[in-house]
Amino acid sequence: xxxxxxxxxxxxxxxxxxxxxxxxxxxxxxxxxxxxxxxxxxxxxxxxxxxxxxxxxxxxxxxxxxxxxxxxxxxxxxxxxxxxxxxxxxxxxxxxxxxxxxxxxxxxxxxxxxxxxxxxxxxxxxxxxxxxxxxxxxxxxxxxxxxxxxxxxxxxxxxxxxxxxxxxxxxxxxxxxxxxxxxxxxxxxxxxxxxxxxxxxxxxxxxxxxxxxxxxxxxxxxxxxxxxxxxxxxxxxxxxxxxxxxxxxxxxxxxxxxxxxxxxxxxxxxxxxxxxxxxxxxxxxxxxxxxxxxxxxxxxxxxxxxxxxxxxxxxxxxxxxxxxxxxxxxxxxxxxxxxxxxxxxxxxxxxxxxxxxxxxxxxxxxxxxxxxxxxxxxxxxxxxxxxxxxxxxxxxxxxxxxxxxxxxxx
Amino acid sequence: xxxxxxxxxxxxxxxxxxxxxxxxxxxxxxxxxxxxxxxxxxxxxxxxxxxxxxxxxxxxxxxxxxxxxxxxxxxxxxxxxxxxxxxxxxxxxxxxxxxxxxxxxxxxxxxxxxxxxxxxxxxxxxxxxxxxxxxxxxxxxxxxxxxxx
Numbered sequence: 380x381x382x383x384x385x386x387x388x389x390x391x392x393x394x395x396x397x398x399x400x401x402x403x404x405x406x407x408x409x410x411x412x413x414x415x416x417x418x419x420x421x422x423x424x425x426x427x428x429x430x431x432x433x434x435x436x437x438x439x440x441x442x443x444x445x446x447x448x449x450x451x452x453x454x455x456x457x458x459x460x461x462x463x464x465x466x467x468x469x470x471x472x473x474x475x476x477x478x479x480x481x482x483x484x485x486x487x488x489x490x491x492x493x494x495x496x497x498x499x500x501x502x503x504x505x506x507x508x509x510x511x512x513x514x515x516x517x518x519x520x521x522x523x524x525x526x527x528x529x530x531x532x533x534x535x536x537x538x539x540x541x542x543x544x545x546x547x548x549x550x551x552x553x554x555x556x557x558x559x560x561x562x563x564x565x566x567x568x569x570x571x572x573x574x575x576x577x578x579x580x581x582x583x584x585x586x587x588x589x590x591x592x593x594x595x596x597x598x599x600x601x602x603x604x605x606x607x608x609x610x611x612x613x614x615x616x617x618x619x620x621x622x623x624x625x626x627x628x629x630x631x632x633x634x635x636x637x638x639x640x641x642x643x644x645x646x647x648x649x650x651x652x653x654x655x656x657x658x659x660x661x662x663x664x665x666x667x668x669x670x671x672x673x674x675x676x677x678x679x680x681x682x683x684x685x686x687x688x689x690x691x692x693x694x695x696x697x698x699x700x701x702x703x704x705x706x707x708x709x710x711x712x713x714x715x716x717x718x719x720x721x722x723x724x725x726x727x728x729x730x731x732x733x734x735x736x737x738x739x740x741x742x743x744x745x746x747x748x749x750x751x752x753x754x755x756x757x758x759x760x761x762x763x764x765x766x767x768x769x770x771x772x773x774x775x776x777x778x779x780x781x782x783x784x785x786x787x788x789x
Numbered sequence: 790x791x792x793x794x795x796x797x798x799x800x801x802x803x804x805x806x807x808x809x810x811x812x813x814x815x816x817x818x819x820x821x822x823x824x825x826x827x828x829x830x831x832x833x834x835x836x837x838x839x840x841x842x843x844x845x846x847x848x849x850x851x852x853x854x855x856x857x858x859x860x861x862x863x864x865x866x867x868x869x870x871x872x873x874x875x876x877x878x879x880x881x882x883x884x885x886x887x888x889x890x891x892x893x894x895x896x897x898x899x900x901x902x903x904x905x906x907x908x909x910x911x912x913x914x915x916x917x918x919x920x921x922x923x924x925x926x927x928x929x930x931x932x933x934x935x936x937x938x
Contacts, residue, residue, distance in 0.1 A: 393857055395836035398814060399806050400854055421853045422808045425887040432886065441883050447812025447914055491815060494822075510822035517819075527819075528812045528914045755811040 384408045388740070392421040396499065396744040399754035403747070407740060415735040417728070422754045430718040435461050435535070435684045435708075436676065438715055442704075445720065446756040447528050448491065451484040452697035453704075453720070453756075454533040459614065460704040461535055461715075464691030465683050470672050473537025474615035475665045480523060480532050481695070482654040482661070486557075487516045488698035489651040492751045493568065496644065499744035500577050505567065512560065515553050522546050535679060537671030547662055557655045568648050569634075578640040582734040582746035585638050592733070595726045596700020597650065598750050600628050601643035603636030608696035620660055627653050640749045647751075685713060699723035699751050722756035799831030800924060800931075802872075803841035803865065807858050807894065809848025812914035813875040817845065820917035827921050838865040843927050845920075849877040849884050850892040858894075859901050868934055870906040870927040871898055874920060876913045883913075906930045 385408040392400035400421035406414035426445050430438045442457040443450035455477055462469060469477070490513040497505025517527045523542060524530035532538050542550075568574060584594065589602035599606050607626045609617045627649040629636040634645050673679040688710040694703050700723030707717040727750045734746050806814055820827050821834060835841055838861045850858055862871070871894075876882040878894035891897055898905050908930060910923035 392854070393805060393861060399811065400808070400857070421851075421857075422806075422848075423851055423853060423889055424808050424810075424849065424884045425889050426884075429884060429887050444810045444812070444883050444913075447810045448815060450810075450812065491818075494818075507822050510819065511824060514819070514822075514824045527916065528816060753811065755809065 385413050390743065396747065398495070399752070401752075401754045403743070405735070405740075405743070410739045410741075412735050412738050412740065412743070415732050417731065419728070419754065419757060422757075427718050427720060430715060432714055434680065434713040435706075435715055436680055438718070439534070440531070443529050443531065445722070446753050448488055448753060449484065449697045449699060449702070449723075449756065450529050451480050451532065452695055452702050454530075455481055456693045456695040456697075456702050456704045457706070458533045458535055459693030459695065460691040460706040461684070461708070462691065463693055464689045464706050464708045465535070465687035466689075467536045467683060468672060469615070470537045470669050471666045472541075472668045473670050473672070475661050476523075476538045476542065476670060477533060478616035479542075479658055479661045479665075480520070480530060480538075482658045483516055483520055483523070485654045485698045486651055486658075487513055487520065488751075489647045489654075490516065492647060492698075492748070493644070493651075496640075496745065496748050497574075499748045500573065502573055508567070509564075512557075512564070515556060519550050519553050522549055534671055534676075535684070536673045537669070539671070541670045551659070551662065554655055554659055557652070561652050561655075564648060564652075568644050574644070575641065577742075577745065578644060580637070581640050581742050582738060582749050583637065583639045584730050584734050586636070588730065588733045589638065592729045593726050594700075594730045594750075596696070596698075596723050596751075597643055597646045598700065598727050598730060600626065601636060601646045602638035603628065603630075606701075608694050608701050612694055614693075614695070616661060619664065620657065623660060624653060624657060640745055643749050684708065686710060697723050699753055699756075700726060720756075722753065724750070724753045724757040728752070728757065799833070800842045800928065801833050801835045801840055802843045802845050802924070803835055803838045803861070804845045804847070805838075805858055805861055807846055807848040807854045807878075807892075808851040808890075809875070809877065813847040813877075813912075816914050816917050817847070817874065817920060820920045825917040825921060827924065830921075830924075832921075832924055838862075841865050841869070842931070843870050843872050843924065845872045845874060846878055846894055847874045848894075849881040849887075849890045850894050850897050851887075851889045852891055853889075855891040855897065858897075862898060862901055862905075868906075868931060870908060870930055872908045872910060872920075872923050872927055874910050874915050874923070876911055879909050879911060906934075 385406045388405040388407050391397050391402035402418040404416045405412050443454045445453045490509045494506040494509035524532045584602045586603045589599045589604050605626050610626050629642045629645045632645050632649045687708045691706045703721040705719040709716040881893045895907050908926045910919050
């Protein structure tokens with residue numbers, strides 16, 4: 380005789396529905412999920428610790444390997460944080476080229492997500508179609524940066540490679556192909572019966588919960604919260620394009636912001652083509668001039684970064700949401716003194732707990748995929764206390780929090 | 790054990806993400822999708838190690854994943870080859886001096902099975918063409934095994 384419901388269901392860390400190792404623990408009653416818990420930490424590589432043993436130029440290399448999908452975003456935000464700390468001003472052309480790569484990365488990331496979402500729905504034709512389309516943007520990135528993933532494009536004060544006239548023409552040609560397929564892609568994702576049936580009213584994140592749980596990125600925009608660092612906190616070239624572009628929400632695409640998986644598809648597909656238009660705008664309006672304010676790397680390292688003293692914070696809208704880096708530099712110290720990364724997935728994971736409530740088991744893969752999780756980004760912190768206690772539970776954490784508040788008040 | 794000829798013309802691959810940064814993982818998916826399309830050669834990604842001939846491993850192995858990866862390796866039926874994708878698996882890459890890394894992966898897997906067939910695909914991240922080439926090298930290694938049997 381089997382035990383009575385509810386039953387525990389364990390998914391991960393290695394599971395076909397998960398592209399990255401993480402573990403989910405569900406409590407199920409029949410087909411329905413009653414409780415959700417998840418355990419991160421399987422992808423922990425100690426990136427912040429490694430960063431504090433290297434100098435800023437070496438960390439630049441490490442920063443882009445926090446995550447292979449949003450590698451440009453991490454480099455971009457790390458550069459901006461160090462520039463903030465060391466008072467380096469990027470050149471105007473450098474700012475435009477930075478924004479171009481950031482937008483191209485958004486195109487590739489959203490196409491990747493659309494394919495994975497199709498795959499999780501069991502709709503592999505979509506996976507193959509979107510990934511075929513995605514190879515075109517990979518070509519542009521390869522023309523611009525010389526690599527398909529991990530671009531090594533950003534440097535403190537600008538970028539490392541300029542774009543030639545011939546390359547601009549090639550990029551424009553490929554981008555115009557995206558304009559041609561826009562209607563096809565929109566009709567696939569917005570009117571295909573399989574997608575509509577599987578995603579409408581599934582994994583709902585309400586407006587209230589999105590605000591309460593501090594979610595970010597396309598996930599919150601799908602729930603109707605207008606939150607986008609590119610427009611809320613314009614930086615670099617984004618300040619110049621405020622008049623021509625607006626935050627993409629389901630409303631601007633002609634749908635209601637219900638917060639379900641379908642709204643997130645609407646936001647991401649809408650943003651994808653908005654990014655195509657943004658890249659074209661940036662190519663049209665790109666100023667001439669030097670690409671970096673300090674082309675000599677050893678001068679940059681020895682004179683500016685080594686002598687810098689101070690803290691820097693920067694925020695950038697990565698494809699998955701707001702990415703924040705904090706950097707502290709000390710004078711006469713080659714290594715960075717302190718480095719803290721807050722990645723978008725870290726803000727988004729708590730939404731899972733409300734999104735899974737009373738959903739069916741078959742919807743688990745698409746709900747996991749819907750926040751576009753990037754465990755590689757997220758798993759950087761595990762708490763080990765006194766070298767013996769591997770887990771720190773909520774109460775201990777709460778006590779630690781109170782203790783810290785008291786310490787700071789003194 | 791004698792391998793049949795049909796075996797090495799359709800390698801089935803199981804992908805293990807051992808704390809990778811995702812860079813290699815997306816290139817693996819790119820290798821499966823239309824532009825590169827390794828399914829033309831009978832190479833297929835499967836959902837369980839028990840169906841697989843080749844284990845495709847990305848990332849340096851961290852402590853949390855070490856035991857899981859070892860179990861996945863033991864669950865894969867022999868004869869099997871391990872395809873290490875990316876610099877991390879071969880040398881631990883940029884994470885070489887981290888406190889939580891058990892790898893490099895080749896040294897780790899040799900402790901589990903000293904006779905493991907290991908194919909390296911270097912790159913950070915690997916290109917899809919390189920992955921296809923790596924699987925061809927795994928073919929050759931397994932074909933050689935057939936000659937010895």
